[in-house]
Amino acid sequence: MGRRRAFGHLLLWRLAEFRREPEVIFWVFVFPLLLAIGLGIAFRDGAPAKLPVAVIEGAGAAEMAAALAAAPELACEIMEPGQAARALRLGKVVLLAEPSDPVTYRFDPSRPESLLARAAADAALQRAAGRRDPVAVRDEAVSEPGGRYIDFLIPGLLGMNLMGGGMWGVGYVIVEMRIRMLLKRLMATPMRRSDFLLAIVASRLIFMLAETAVLLCCGRELFDVRIQGSVAAILCVGLLGSLCFSGLGLLTASRARKIETISGLVNLVMLPMYVLSGVFFSAERFPAAVQPFIQALPLTALNDALRAVILEGATLASQWHELCIMGAWGGIAFALALRWFRWS
Amino acid sequence: MAIAIRCQGLYKRYDGDVCAVDGLDLEVYAGECFGLLGPNGAGKTTTIEILEGLREATAGTVEILGRRWGRHGRALREALGISLQETKLPDKLTVREVLRLFRSFYARGADVEAVLARIELTEKADTWVSKLSGGQRQRLAVACALVGDPELLFLDEPTTGLDPQSRRQLWDIIRGFKEGGGTVLLTTHYMDEAERLCDRVAIVDGGRVIALGTPAELIATLGGEHIVEFDVEAGGDEPLDPALLARVRSVSGARRENGGWRLQVREPHAALPELIAHLQAAGRRLARLTIRHASLEDVFVTLTGRRLRDG
Numbered sequence: 298m299g300r301r302r303a304f305g306h307l308l309l310w311r312l313a314e315f316r317r318e319p320e321v322i323f324w325v326f327v328f329p330l331l332l333a334i335g336l337g338i339a340f341r342d343g344a345p346a347k348l349p350v351a352v353i354e355g356a357g358a359a360e361m362a363a364a365l366a367a368a369p370e371l372a373c374e375i376m377e378p379g380q381a382a383r384a385l386r387l388g389k390v391v392l393l394a395e396p397s398d399p400v401t402y403r404f405d406p407s408r409p410e411s412l413l414a415r416a417a418a419d420a421a422l423q424r425a426a427g428r429r430d431p432v433a434v435r436d437e438a439v440s441e442p443g444g445r446y447i448d449f450l451i452p453g454l455l456g457m458n459l460m461g462g463g464m465w466g467v468g469y470v471i472v473e474m475r476i477r478m479l480l481k482r483l484m485a486t487p488m489r490r491s492d493f494l495l496a497i498v499a500s501r502l503i504f505m506l507a508e509t510a511v512l513l514c515c516g517r518e519l520f521d522v523r524i525q526g527s528v529a530a531i532l533c534v535g536l537l538g539s540l541c542f543s544g545l546g547l548l549t550a551s552r553a554r555k556i557e558t559i560s561g562l563v564n565l566v567m568l569p570m571y572v573l574s575g576v577f578f579s580a581e582r583f584p585a586a587v588q589p590f591i592q593a594l595p596l597t598a599l600n601d602a603l604r605a606v607i608l609e610g611a612t613l614a615s616q617w618h619e620l621c622i623m624g625a626w627g628g629i630a631f632a633l634a635l636r637w638f639r640w641s
Numbered sequence: 642m643a644i645a646i647r648c649q650g651l652y653k654r655y656d657g658d659v660c661a662v663d664g665l666d667l668e669v670y671a672g673e674c675f676g677l678l679g680p681n682g683a684g685k686t687t688t689i690e691i692l693e694g695l696r697e698a699t700a701g702t703v704e705i706l707g708r709r710w711g712r713h714g715r716a717l718r719e720a721l722g723i724s725l726q727e728t729k730l731p732d733k734l735t736v737r738e739v740l741r742l743f744r745s746f747y748a749r750g751a752d753v754e755a756v757l758a759r760i761e762l763t764e765k766a767d768t769w770v771s772k773l774s775g776g777q778r779q780r781l782a783v784a785c786a787l788v789g790d791p792e793l794l795f796l797d798e799p800t801t802g803l804d805p806q807s808r809r810q811l812w813d814i815i816r817g818f819k820e821g822g823g824t825v826l827l828t829t830h831y832m833d834e835a836e837r838l839c840d841r842v843a844i845v846d847g848g849r850v851i852a853l854g855t856p857a858e859l860i861a862t863l864g865g866e867h868i869v870e871f872d873v874e875a876g877g878d879e880p881l882d883p884a885l886l887a888r889v890r891s892v893s894g895a896r897r898e899n900g901g902w903r904l905q906v907r908e909p910h911a912a913l914p915e916l917i918a919h920l921q922a923a924g925r926r927l928a929r930l931t932i933r934h935a936s937l938e939d940v941f942v943t944l945t946g947r948r949l950r951d952g
């Protein structure tokens with residue numbers, strides 16, 4: 298009875314500190330949503346922006362502009378030469394077309410948009426001049442929920458959030474208690490250390506539920522991100538991910554005695570994974586030589602498993618490999634942390 | 642009399658070769674309020690935290706309530722109430738929540754509302770810790786020590802930084818605890834606190850006990866219960882001779898201090914006429930003269946030649 302009561306009060310304490318800290322609420326709930334909204338808008342699918350093209354003033358410029366207007370992917374404007382050169386340099390237009398003989402295109406061949414614009418402009422001009430295409434073609438746009446950037450992004454943000462929650466919510470919080478001599482004060486009571494650690498981890502799991510619910514619900518309402526997998530499977534992956542990063546958070550906090558130390562350590566652990574583990578873009582983009590390393594990172598495993606269950610409706614069993622990676626990181630981290638932990 | 646705390650041959654050497662506690666023996670009886678009095682860096686915190694089982698001694702034995710740390714750690718924790726020199730309690734909890742949290746760690750303990758009333762924080766029960774004044778926080782720290790209904794209370798500088806009224810409030814709380822049969826070990830560098838609150842005092846300096854006894858006993862060792870301090874006007878032929886001053890009737894000691902003089906005196910009414918006559922004979926004129934009761938501060942000054950608060 299007494300035992301459960303102490304655990305309950307410790308848990309209530311953690312939850313109260315979280316609830317009563319507006320900045321934490323912002324970083325945990327609002328910030329990932331703002332990120333999702335910002336990136337969702339920047340990379341939204343649907344009608345892509347038109348490629349800006351400048352036609353250089355001179356004889357035949359008006360005809361050329363009319364011909365280019367037939368290409369739906371281009372937006373063209375007539376400019377005098379100096380202005381056009383400047384616009385190209387500043388990236389305001391991606392291609393200059395000069396109605397000389399022969400017609401001259403001026404562009405930076407290393408820019409993909411410029412190449413696209415050149416191909417589209419040339420096709421439009423040739424067709425206007427009477428070219429007939431021998432093969433009939435038809436374009437079909439594919440933009441189904443499930444395959445868009447935002448679908449890729451939401452599980453990645455969730456994984457990132459669970460990592461941040463574990464590292465800051467366990468690591469930073471414990472070091473702060475150590476600095477404030479609060480850990481020492483608790484050690485001066487008959488409190489069981491296991492109650493204390495369990496309450497911190499349990500509070501992380503409760504926040505995990507809240508974070509997952511908020512992100513996935515907002516993803517569905519705002520961006521129509523559809524959840525294919527079972528809620529139970531998603532929560533199991535989230536739970537294991539949360540435990541894993543709580544363990545890493547505890548490990549980084551086990552000896553640190555300064556805020557600078559813990560901040561540095563947490564960033565040292567998290568920054569590489571932000572970049573490598575496929576939060577904002579696929580981890581597959583990195584060279585094959587580093588793939589074994591990237592695939593062994595806990596955030597890569599968490600993101601892959603979250604994407605598989607959320608977007609593809611994969612079963613837990615099919616994700617055993619990712620779950621094992623997270624379990625191993627978490628298990629080793631907890632074991633080392635408990636061994637090295639300084640209570641005062 | 643039952644012994645609540647006993648430690649023998651306590652040494653603590655920190656890395657860097659600081660000998661913070663240097664062979665300290667202590668016996669605290671059950672039911673008394675015992676004070677460790679000493680300047681900054683004397684080793685008070687180190688000593689009390691070793692007794693509390695929060696630091697390891699380099700050498701020496703410690704027995705608390707007849708038990709040792711280690712084997713009986715958990716059982717001991719249930720019987721102790723501790724307030725550290727510098728704990729910052731959880732900022733975002735209310736006073737009542739903090740007390741409930743600490744209460745939940747103890748198998749049996751005091752009623753939270755009763756403790757709130759005892760430390761006169763009932764009005765602030767629903768205020769966040771971050772919004773309390775320094776004095777209220779310190780009272781809350783003591784309340785956290787009381788909420789487990791301890792037999793033995795350790796308080797490390799419970800009143801440092803408080804205004805006189807808040808200090809008196811805390812003294813009342815500590816006296817109340819003692820009247821209920823509890824034992825208190827506290828550290829302080831306020832001599833008036835030690836004099837008024839403590840049954841016995843150990844004066845600590847450089848990690849050793851340099852004097853031990855009731856405040857009255859310690860003051861009596863000065864050989865005079867009054868202190869006469871005076872300055873003489875500048876000029877005059879030759880400096881006053883301390884040996885001559887000490888020979889004035891009823892004076893048991895004389896020393897220069899801060900450019901003036903400080904005499905330990907048994908009976909001021911006998912000493913003063915003779916002192917004034919002596920000064921007149923030497924052709925010196927009094928610039929200032931005060932008489933006061935001797936304090937533990939004077940004991941410390943006499944023993945070490947330093948003032949307590951200079952560090």
Ligand SMILES: Nc1ncnc2c1ncn2[C@@H]1O[C@H](COP(=O)(O)OP(=O)(O)OP(=O)(O)O)[C@@H](O)[C@H]1O
Pocket residue numbers: 655656657659660661679680681682683684685686687688726830
């Ligand atoms: N953790 C530590 N590591 C190294 N030296 C320490 C440590 N803690 C204390 N000391 C040193 O030990 C000596 C005694 O310190 P302690 O804190 O016990 O003094 P104190 O009597 O409590 O002083 P104060 O009145 O300032 O609280 C000091 O010289 C201090 O510098």
Ligand SMILES: [Mg+2]
Pocket residue numbers: 685686687726797798
């Ligand atoms: Mg101290």
